[in-house]
Amino acid sequence: MTLLVVGSIALDSVETPFGETADALGGSAVFFSVAGSLIHPVQVVGVVGHDYPYERLERLARRGIDLGGVERIQGESFRWKGKYSYDLQNRETLETRLGVFAAFEPRIPEAFRDARHVFLGNIDPELQLGVLDQIHDPLLVACDTMNYWIQSKRDVLLELLRRVDVLLVNDAEARQLSGDWNIYRAARWILKHGPRYIVIKQGEYGAVLVGADGTFYVPAFPLEEVFDPTGAGDAFAGGFMAHLARTQDVSHENLRRAMVVGSAMGSFAVERFSVQRFDELTPDEIAARVRAFSELVRFDTEPFNEGQGWP
């Protein structure tokens, strides 16, 4: 089933303790689609300026990314420049130049309007609503947002939430949105406002899925070398949504698996700058990492089964 992403297409300049990169492919739609397309074809809607190295995007098209919704217009492309602390725990934005992204109004091409799985990357919730108005009959809508919109467009965001199936945010965003510091109470608050599921990402610690039918936690993959955390959340979303689109199954059980595929993709993303780690990544490697997640949390509950008495 078709999978559509609407989000930013940027050029990232990132400094980490391990090196730096300039004008590398970045933005939510890029991380999402590069990670997701290893699992299922992705349709992209976004905007780039005349200065964007479009041939680098086109190289991605070969692997199942449909750029039919990427507008190329006169003006500068969206550029972001950031620097991470020595322990990668904090990042400082050195420069944000929105360029053509400032006036982005997503137009969904006719051919994309039948999309069944839709991911709304972090953009103005008014634009996210506008996207949904253009989609005929979505089966599963997921969206991201950020502190800026939670504060400045809260009412529109709440209107959007009523039309969203899965909200993917980080813990600070969940806290800000709900006004509750406890993430499980925050999750319950959000579930009352529309979404059937909420995914709360906790960075280096893991991610939790909360729905009426259960709670699932996947820890972050144990990595001894983390190179660049940029884009991990969008790569997570790409893996999560692509797994659901590929398997055509939005049951609770399959959402658990999607969480793990998403976490695998997030863990690959941070192993290199930009989207480089996905260049040579194979389905076998992804499946192996999913199994490694299972090994990470596996334990035998048999001695604790009901009616056994204490072991």
Added chain:
Amino acid sequence: MTLLVVGSIALDSVETPFGETADALGGSAVFFSVAGSLIHPVQVVGVVGHDYPYERLERLARRGIDLGGVERIQGESFRWKGKYSYDLQNRETLETRLGVFAAFEPRIPEAFRDARHVFLGNIDPELQLGVLDQIHDPLLVACDTMNYWIQSKRDVLLELLRRVDVLLVNDAEARQLSGDWNIYRAARWILKHGPRYIVIKQGEYGAVLVGADGTFYVPAFPLEEVFDPTGAGDAFAGGFMAHLARTQDVSHENLRRAMVVGSAMGSFAVERFSVQRFDELTPDEIAARVRAFSELVRFDTEPFNEGQGWP
């Protein structure tokens, strides 16, 4: 098999956003033994002053805590006073009065010297070494420590580590000890310095076990109400060690289960002030929580099995 704990016995005064308590039972040996004794008998070595409400400790003895190693001497008992921030993420120590604990020199009663499982609570590493010198033939020694000793008694601590099987610390301590901010590299560093296993506790996020034979992660239990985080780490240690002592099995597989039992005990500890939550806690409730941990992380890897191709 016998289980011994050496640590502090304190009176805690704690302020949280939900209330406050004064001179409640506290200290590492108390949280450890109250949690652990629900699973396996615990022998306690510690010291209290003449002002300690000893009858409150004696009430604990009824449930399998042997206080034969608790010295009662002239002087004030160890008192700690702390206040948690509104979100329980930070705590401020308002007052520490070491009292008789300042001159504590653990003397292991003859009857306790055959202990097979030993937990060295967070005290001066010289004293921890002194305890080990008094134990005839320990099977499994675990210990805790803190930033103060890592900084001020590093050499003694490293000497101790060579005689310890499991080090239990939090992530900040693992980072400080190893000089590495990545907790998995920090774990590898620590494993080179003696312990066969390291348990790194990550507070509200969970805990990880790292050994030469694998890595195991258990997320923190999803709680909508966290009342008082004091003592969670020691309750964890109590559950962890008591499970190992009870089952007489220090295999990697059983250490995984011990991690979950420890996490269950930590999660109970924070549901009330002091050790109150353990008052009525039953083996069935503990087993049910262990199974709930399994449900929390469970997912079906079958579609990702080797040789299956991508699902």
